[in-house]
Structures are given as structure tokens and as C-alpha cells.
Amino acid sequence: MTDQRPNIILIITDQQRFDTIQAAGYDFMETPHIDRLHREGIVFNNCFITAASCAPARASLFTGHYPHTTGILKNADTWKHGWIENLHDGGYQTVNIGKMHSWPYTTPLGFEQRYVVENKDRYLEGRYFYDEWDKALRARGLVKQQRELYRQLPDYKESLGAFDWLLDEDMHPDMFVGNMAVDWIRNYPVSEPLFLEIGFPGPHPPYDPIPRYAESYLKKELNIAPVLESDLAHQPEPLKAMRIHNNEVDHDSVVHLLEPTAEQRHRQRAYYLANVTMIDEKVGEIMTALEEKGLLDNSIVIFTSDHGDCLTDHGHSQKWTMYDVITRVPMIIWAPHRFGAPRAVDGLVQQMDLGPTLMDIADIPIPEPMAARSLLPLLQSGPEAASCLRDVVFAEQAKDGILTTSKFMTMVRTQDWKLVHFLDEPWGQLFDLKADPLEVENLWDAPAHSEKKKELLALLREWRIRDSYENADLWEDYR
Template sequence: MAALGFPYADTPNLDRLVAEGVSFTQCHVTAPSCVPSRASLFNGHYPHTTGVLANGQPWQRTWVEQLRDAGYRCVNVGKMHTIPYNSDSGFHERYVVENKDRYLEGRWYFDEWDKALAANGLVKQQREGYRQRDDYRERLGAFDWELPERLHSDAFVGDMARWWVDTYPKAEPLFLQVGFPGPHPPYDPPARYSEPYLARDDLPLPDPSRAELDRLPAALKEKRHHDVAVDHDSVSWSLDPKPEQMRRMWAHYLGNVTLIDEKVGQLLGSLKERGYLDDAVVIFTSDHGECLGDHGLSQKWSMYDVVTRVPTIAWSTAGRFAGGRRVDGLCQWFDLGPTILELAGIAPPTTFEARSLLPALEGRPWEPRTHVFCEQGGDVALSGTEFITGVRGERWKLVHFKGSEQGQLFDLAADPDEVDNLWDDPAHLDMRRALLDVIRDWLIESNVRTRDRQAATR
């Protein structure tokens, strides 16, 4: 987003939310992939507590049930990523739209988007078709959406959310969750969104050095090779992408961001016209970030800030809190759960490991977290390790790979881009031990706090 420090992006509607709302600039997910991150957010617990550690694991119970029981009309349009996809998860209504490319996952579930395409005699663009292209392996997951624009997944979700707001009898109080599938790969906006970015020659394309690539832990080196051999989400990666490939990928990714920004603006217009914004809080955020060639990597599943740090903006025109502010203290993405419950006048469960951000929103005394944590089990594109644990303070970050003597240690003050791995530097062994101790104490405290907690699937 331009307003959050990326001036290359065309995001006027999101920039407005930043200018008039409260931005948490150091909000970090608890898992660097979709399913465990979302299960953690909607359960108020870390992944090791929910039992959801990687994509594909079942989960369905959420704190949305508390909103429903308190009288809120609870509606989901788009991606939630519950498994099973169609569990109610506390919502009165769900209009499910899942990932853009679900072709080979073995989970045959026809969502609202599939049905809309079928009603128009069409099938979504996905691996099955993309693989027939002569230039498939050169595209790095960047393609033009060639079907009707209104049937692009993000346009479809945005328009369906507007349709619900415009046509359903006004429901108050309302909890509306809108899940845009993008800019998840494949990076496939209609060409009119990517073309302005393709015309630019100043995009800050990553260019990792050979020294950085050689120093990557074995698990991430394995991931680089895995992503070349296996085309997850229609992304066939390259160990040495050409500048023109990178520029095209970035242009399509940013084009998808601009498409989402446009749909956010339109949805806000409908909410305003129907009177919902007279007393409402709007939160815009994301379940993880993305490596777009950063550190030589593709997609998610690593613990770099480009993956774990996500935009988190709360905005209200109803005077609920003063806008135009940034909160720079560390917080976790799942902290939004108790925040939303408290905004609705509901006491969060005392077992929650998530902590409400409402004091920070309202300008009251608030203590940032001293450390944030991130967990990831071995996954479809993470075959080189069984489990990764990350801990990040204001200055230092450590990443632990289960069963390996290798790890990552970064001094974020001296090295904000996380290039210089100090794990094996004798001068920093004390810091390495100290952060490993932080992980140990965190896990012990978590296990004690959640000893009566049931799994997220129950």
C-alpha cells in the first residue's frame, strides 16, 4: 500500500483507511500459511494449541459463535479456509469462495465461484489449463485473467459482498467477513490492472546475492528446489529468474492488489449508502505476506518479515476512536479476535492467548508484546523440515528448525532486510541462547494456560 510505505502501489481506498484509521505497523501472524494462521485468528490461540499446524488440517470452531449468540447477524463472503469448507463456524450465512487454484488438492468442493462460472459455461483458469501454455514455466505464476472481469475471484467476492449489503434487509448488529482470495497466486488480474505496473521500470525487484542464497538453511534451500519441481498454486519457480520475469510477476501481483483496493472502495460505498457506516468498525488485514523472489524464495512458509508482518488497519467514521494514527508496538494477528469481541461488548474467553488491541485503538495505556511468535508444520511446499518456530522482538529475530543444527538469527536494527544470518556467529551465541530460552518459556506458559483447551475442530 502506498500509505504504508510502498509508493509504487495504486491503492487509494486502502490509503484512505490508513489516513483516517489506526494502523498497527508491527502486526505479525502466528503462522506463515493460510489455514493455521486463520484457525489461530478465529480461535484466539497459537497453532500448537489449536492443533492446526499446516494447510489441509481440519478446523471449524470460532469465536464468531459468540457474536451470533449475542444477536449479531454473522455473514461470510469469500475465503475463510475452514476445513470442511462449508462448516457454519458461527455464521448464519456463508457464501464460500476458496483458493483460486485448487485443482490438485483432492478436495472436490464446488464453491460459489465454481457455480457462477459454470452458470456462464466457463471453468476457472487454473493449473490444468495453464500447463498447456508453452511459456508456463517462464510465467512464475503471473497470468492475465482472460474470462469476463466480473468473474475474476476477487471481483466476484467484492461484488457478492456488495450484493448482500444492497439487497438483504438491513441487519443490525452485523458482523460481515469478506475474504478476498487474492493476491494469492496465481497472480492473475485482468490486464488493465497489471499493465500500468508493467510500464514502470522502478519497481524494487528483489535481487538476492549468491552469498545470501548459499547461507540459507538447508530447509529453505530444499524449498527453493521443491518449488521448481512442483508447481504449487500454478507457480513454477526458478532458481535464477530473469529481471523481466520478476517484473512481470510483481506487476501482476500489484495489479491484483489494485483490483482488491477497487472492490474495497465499492463495498465501503454500499455500506455507507445503506447506513451501516454510521456506527461501524472496518478492519482490513491479511492472513500472511508473500516472498516474491525475496531471499530467493517463492510464496509463504518462511519466517521473514515480508511473510509474517501483515497490514492491519482499523477504521471507523462513528467516532469510536481517533484516526490518523500508527501503533508501532509488536502485536499478533490473532489479537484482532478479542478486539472484535470487546468492540461488540462481549468478554473474550479467559483462556485466550490473544490479547485485545482495544486499549491501543482507543488511545488508552497499552503494553505491546515483548516478543511475537510464529509456527509452521511441514507442509506441501515445506518438505525439508518437520517444524519451524520463530520468535521476534523489537531488535532480534530467531528461527528454529526442528531436528537441525542450522537456524536463523537476525539483528533487525543493523539488518532490517534479514540478509546477514548470525546463527553461527560466536559473538552472538548468547543472544541465540536467550531467544531459545524465550521460546521454551513461552511454550511452557502456553501449555499451562491452555491445559483445559479443546482442539479447534471440536
């Protein structure tokens, strides 16, 4: 291969919290292979997504624009274009194995090859779509574990979405995706620089790991934050309504409980973390396969996730809120041969900044305009490194089938403060993150903090006006 530009391996999980990596300081975790990336790579400790649900966050990542620009505001909004097309047109071999959550699922998106594996429990969009995993299950004569079958369990409504995987181990979707990626790396010829997106469906619910991976977590203290009555009482009305909605409707096989016991919360958390360990094992196998194929020394490996999961923290199920356990995600860029000594970056970045960063690395022109910014000067520790970081990050979430009683929710966050705004509504959230890092004391109505509230609302307003003006002509470009 004469083109010596680096291979780019993007590993993205679904709904993985930032506090799920042992090397990041969470000793209860079992993640030796992600720990290696963390120890040897560049770790972004304050990486934030731009939307509180799957498709809008992913569309933002793969376009470099906020949801209000892409027009992809909720799952099943049409999403057909993004910067992977630029990588392909720039000479990269582009391959997707696993989840992307584009709509339609089989949209090319710039990939030469797509081996689509989507959510474990599809119910609203693509319910009867047969992805690669569905085909493999059928070939083996297996019936997929999914909502209709879980509903038949006697303890379904008390399980918080946590169930045992009872089919063949290699047919678990995360094992399946990991194995497919390893097989592709080992057996498919790489004749051009490679962009390989590996999308694991987990640890998104249902939380159904292979039981042996959960055994050790069930015996551990898992550092689960208590749910305080004062926190629940001062949440905005749309979040209170969403708690009830998630109790009444079993999204993704999760029947949310308004007052789960400590034992129920612990079991749910153990099953979720066990799924992370399963994925970690496959990350190790992917790294080994890249090394055996002779690709690793000239590869950049990125590990991240599309958003987090409340896991009953703050009394909530899954995502659709703006707490840090949702909006802050792991992000590691591993390329010790290229970017030197491992280090941590504590400044704020938006996850979508990956797009222009990768185009910069690949020597491909970055489309203009783009709301995302390249982090390459920071990776190279150049004189412009500080300019890559952000003083403020933003996230958005539109009304959908889960956030049912609010038109539009927007977060503005600095290092020390967070404000959450609800369109046309009198309530909101305001957190002093230095004094209250767990975000349990809502200061929205506190007179002593009225000036900070005005300041953050002004920041939000100026950002939205400026970004909408600068990207006004792009509304239809990604759909």
C-alpha cells in the first residue's frame, strides 16, 4: 500500500457512562483492554455529546453539526449524509460493522461496506428489519431475546430491564459484532487507508449480559448514588412526567420503577457493567487482530460512546435528560506512535469535534461551514492546542416518544455551571457543578443565583442565534 495515511478505527458503544472504565478511577470496573487505551492514549475527561438520545447524537458526531442544523432531532428522523463520505472520496476504504443508527438503517453514508447490527430490542423503527445479527440467529434456529419474550417472565416488571442472556454466547449481539470485526480485520484485504467503524449495540438495554460476566459485579459495592427526595421534588415538570411515562411504558424492555429497592438498583447496575466488560474483552481481541495483521502501528484507535444512562440515578431511566451521566461520555484517542506520551485533557470538548479532527489527520479538506472544530493541534501539543478547547458546550433534545411533555430542551454547560432550558416553559435546571457535582440541588428559582441564570441564558441565546445564522443553508444537506 503506497498511501501511508493512518488507518482510523472508531469503536463506539451505545449508552455507556463515563464512569465505566477502571483506569479512569472506577475501581469496581473490569476493563483491562479499554484500560490499556486509557493508559497509552490521549484521554478527554470532559467530552460532551450534543443530544440526549441515539440518532441525534450520532448524526451530530458524523456531520460535525448540532441537531438544530442537521434537522435530526429524534430517533427515526431521516439521516443519509455526513463526513464519512469525505473520507471515502478522499481515498479511504470505509467499512461499518455494527450499529450506526442511521435512518434508513441501510443508508450508505459513505461506507463501501456495511454490516448493520442495530438495537437489540427494536420496537418503534425497523421492528421487522433483519440485520446481520437477525440473519445469524435465524441460521442457527434461534429466536431473539426481545421484549415480547421478556414480557412473559414473571418478574418482568420488577427487573429494571436486567435479564440473563440464555442463548449461545457467541450470539449475544456484542459478542457477534466483536467477532465479526475481528474476522473482517483478519481476513479482508486492506489496500487503502482504512476507516473502520465498529458499533457495539451494548450496554444499551435490555441489560442482558452472559451470566458469568455478571457474577463478580453482583458481589461488589458499585458506588451507586442515592436518589434524594429533594432532587426529585425540584425537577422540572417534564422530567417528573417522564419518570411516570417510563414506569407505564416499557421502552427497550425496561419497566422503570419509581421507588426501586437498593437490591433492584444494584442488580441492574451489575448487569449493565457486565455488558461493558463483555465489550472490553472484544476491544482486546480487535487490538490483537490489528496487530497480527500489521495494521496497528499505523492506526489511530478511538473509543467513545453516543451518550450515557441514568440507571435510576436522579430517579430516571436511560437517557433524555441533561445530567452529566448522560451528556458526558468516554473518549480516548490512542495513537502512541503518532501523538507521543499519554496524557489527559481536562478542558471541554464536544464529541462531534472528532469529525474535523479525523479529516485533518487524513489530510482531507474540512467542509465549510462546520460547527465542530479540529482537535489536531491539541493532539500534536502544538502552539494552538488551547484554542481547540471550548469554554462552553451545548446539547439539545426535542420532544419524542419518551420526552412527551416538552417541545425542546437545551443544555448549556461551562466547567463550573450547567443550565437546562425548556422552550416556552417557566421551569428549568441550574447547577453549581463545583459545589454540587452530582447535580442534586436545582438552583433555577434561587434568588442568590439569578444573575448566573441570566448569564447562562444569554450564552445559550447567543450560541443558538450565531450557529443558526452561520449554518442556515445546511438544513437539508444531511437528510
